[in-house]
Amino acid sequence: MNHIALPGGADPDLVRFPVDPRDRLRAWDASDEYLLRHLDETEAPLDGSVVVLGDRWGALTASLAAHTAHPPTQITDSYLAHRATELNLSRHGHTADAARLLSTRDLPPQRVDVLLVRVPKSLALLEDQLLRLAPAVHPGTVVIGTGMVTEIHTSTLQLFEAILGPTRTSLARRKARLIFCTPDQAVLAARPANPWPRRYQLPADAPLLAGRTVTNHAGIFSAERLDIGTRFLLEHLPVTQGAAHVLDLGCGNGILGLAAALANPAAELTFVDESFGAVASAEASFQDNTEGRKARFLVGDGASDLAPGSVDVILNNPPFHSYQASTDATAHRMFGGARRALRPGGELWVVGNRHLGYHVQLRRLFGNCRTVAGNPKFVILKAVKRG
Known part of the structure; x- marks a missing residue:
């Protein structure tokens, strides 16, 4: 074969997506x-x-x-x-x-x-x-x-x-x-049968979702049990009325969006994640628990595919790892996309580890940020898009 050019060599540099000149993480290792x-x-x-x-x-x-x-x-x-x-x-x-x-x-x-x-x-x-x-x-x-x-x-x-x-x-x-x-x-x-996807029943004390069964494809976050950060946000889930458009941003298996749908039967739900398996999990969990109710399920880069000003409430439990690297770049991009997608007066609700300091980014992007609840490990923040 012809000589394979190695990453970082004479060929054009490899990049991550989306391209961010400030991102120092390489596209290869x-x-x-x-x-x-x-x-x-x-x-x-x-x-x-x-x-x-x-x-x-x-x-x-x-x-x-x-x-x-x-x-x-x-x-x-x-x-x-x-x-x-x-x-x-x-x-x-x-x-x-x-x-x-x-x-x-x-x-x-x-x-x-x-x-x-x-x-x-x-x-x-x-x-x-x-x-x-x-x-x-x-x-x-x-x-x-x-x-x-x-x-x-x-x-x-x-x-x-x-x-x-x-x-x-x-x-x-x-x-x-x-x-x-x-x-x-x-x-x-003689290979074993494929055990994926798996399903588990949420505990009896899970807010809004007690005893519900969720579907989990391989590789998604919290595929074995209810994540404690998600549980904390469920305990403080915002109340919506009528045909409010709720977005589960970085939906994983869709537990937050499912809870919002069950809490408000008239709400319009959209689930988005960059993981194909996560969106498939969210769609299966939603269909199993809502008796034919409609929702949108999108694989994409955060809220970038949603029309500006089209969403009333966004629920977000952002990841802070990009493979082995800890970074806030993903959360920052999610927050920026959320602001564009929200209507004036719309709300972004975020749960995250206390030490991540998301409130600083949210104040910079939205001009405001309020702490809704906190415990020794997590904090729930709310930012409102001003008109």
């Missing part, structure tokens, strides 16, 4: 570079069906697009990863059809000859995706995983072993490691 270097040095065959699983910002897909006989297939749970991949493909001089972009909820390819896995933070998501891809894997499939040393555990290797076949790891390089798996037909045939 040492594990991406390690995998690409290995493929280049070993001249791995890339003439069959190549699948890239969990490519975080498109670094692997964009770097490989010029070296595969057919457009590689990227599978990710992240809407932002898809948009970053499109942007990075363009920056590398490729057209939109240079790669096939699938979500974790789409049907996977029927045959996989090369499977490259960027190990996700969520072991559940890795389990779900390996099980979904296993029918397309055959004994001749080249399977290579990559991740930082801190991301690859015994349990990670055990999943590859149980679903695909014998597995070993490389030596560490720049705190990154490769996983080599040899698919075995007996292991593939």
